[in-house]
Amino acid sequence: MYAEHRRQFLKHLSTTGTAAVIPTNRSMVRNHDCDFRFRPSSDFWYLTGFAEPEACLVLLPDLEGDGPGRSILYLRELDKLMEIWNGRRLGLDAAPKALGVDEARNIESLWEDLPECLTGYEEVVFSTGFDADRDRKMGEVLAAVRRKARGGIRPLTSMVDHTPALHELRLFKAEAEIDMIRKACTITTEAHVAAMAATAPGMNECEIDALVEYTFKRRGSTGAAYNNIVAGGGNACILHYVENNAELRDGDLLLIDAGAEWNYYSSDVTRTFPVNGRFNDEQRAIYEIVLEAQMKAIEHSAPGVSFVSIHEVALLCLVEGLIGLGLLQGSAEEVIESRSYTDFYPHRTGHWMGLDVHDCGYYASEGSSRILEPGMIFTVEPGLYVDPANQDVEERWRGIGVRIEDDILITNDGHEVLTAAIPKSVEAVEAACGAPVPEPVA
Numbered sequence: 001m002y003a004e005h006r007r008q009f010l011k012h013l014s015t016t017g018t019a020a021v022i023p024t025n026r027s028m029v030r031n032h033d034c035d036f037r038f039r040p041s042s043d044f045w046y047l048t049g050f051a052e053p054e055a056c057l058v059l060l061p062d063l064e065g066d067g068p069g070r071s072i073l074y075l076r077e078l079d080k081l082m083e084i085w086n087g088r089r090l091g092l093d094a095a096p097k098a099l100g101v102d103e104a105r106n107i108e109s110l111w112e113d114l115p116e117c118l119t120g121y122e123e124v125v126f127s128t129g130f131d132a133d134r135d136r137k138m139g140e141v142l143a144a145v146r147r148k149a150r151g152g153i154r155p156l157t158s159m160v161d162h163t164p165a166l167h168e169l170r171l172f173k174a175e176a177e178i179d180m181i182r183k184a185c186t187i188t189t190e191a192h193v194a195a196m197a198a199t200a201p202g203m204n205e206c207e208i209d210a211l212v213e214y215t216f217k218r219r220g221s222t223g224a225a226y227n228n229i230v231a232g233g234g235n236a237c238i239l240h241y242v243e244n245n246a247e248l249r250d251g252d253l254l255l256i257d258a259g260a261e262w263n264y265y266s267s268d269v270t271r272t273f274p275v276n277g278r279f280n281d282e283q284r285a286i287y288e289i290v291l292e293a294q295m296k297a298i299e300h301s302a303p304g305v306s307f308v309s310i311h312e313v314a315l316l317c318l319v320e321g322l323i324g325l326g327l328l329q330g331s332a333e334e335v336i337e338s339r340s341y342t343d344f345y346p347h348r349t350g351h352w353m354g355l356d357v358h359d360c361g362y363y364a365s366e367g368s369s370r371i372l373e374p375g376m377i378f379t380v381e382p383g384l385y386v387d388p389a390n391q392d393v394e395e396r397w398r399g400i401g402v403r404i405e406d407d408i409l410i411t412n413d414g415h416e417v418l419t420a421a422i423p424k425s426v427e428a429v430e431a432a433c434g435a436p437v438p439e440p441v442a
């Protein structure tokens, strides 16, 4: 799969005779001498399937003929002592066969080698702005190649952003990638179902957070695709709440936004359910509006439909619901025009999903929204949030926060909900809340 991604990107590079230098992420210090758990950069992983730190992929299209071009992977040498301390390494000898790259070289010689690698190319793909040290070294490489131009070689004149081309490839998921996202969604389903069953008044958000994390990891996931949001009561109105340390109170809702990652491919799911297993009238009223908006927006998702129209379908439904409850005044048109709904719905309805949970790919071009095509995967996640401090509404509504989020694949004739097995209707959610807690080890 990764070799195929490389082949496609090299083919694109060959149309303009552009070379590419794509480093992976740097290890990041967590505190003192401890690093965060390493995660490769998504672009690098997409092209290599290689998860070690300190690595860089160099792609060199064929300048003379129409050959397939060359791929060179720079990585760490085997080092017995370092491996005893910090973990196994693939090493230079094993890399070409294991990863299908044409050549493997020592990462120590990357910057020294690059002027020669890039000689003859006029353009090189390199993403600047992420790492000042790398940007400076790349600048020196360009200067070194230009100095050679006196010898009659074509000068390397520009560094280009690879976002449009590579990210366009990443936007359309191949079968093998869809399978990985399916796997992530299956694990996520298990985690949400387990959370619904286990939650009870008096527990702490951290216990449910731990259960979700445990479910992800025991199924062999690469971890959570993003920080879990486990938000009881009014905490649900903080969109990216990650403290996850408050007591879960009888009569409150619990919003969980959590998705497993499989082989670095994401899932992204939100469910909201009653801590004590039964919605009260106000909670159910808000929940049903969000649910209807979400189902209508999903129903609308198909090839040929614009991405923004999914948001518009959901928004209209939410606004009509809020007017119906008396939480907003005026006609739906007036409310949408004045944006007075943003007190209750401050975000949009979805985003691309893939190797990054908020995946790459343009949402619009030349001012008009992207048209959906088969192979695209995105979330549909409307929500309504009544701030606990909102004095403009009756007290009974305050602190209710509901979001419902599923992952949608556009197919040739419509869509598929990849997370359809997670309870969602009021009846299904209440039943899942009353279900026996799954055995910790199945």
Ligand SMILES: [Mn+2]
Pocket: 268, 351, 379, 381, 405
């Ligand atoms: Mn999301």
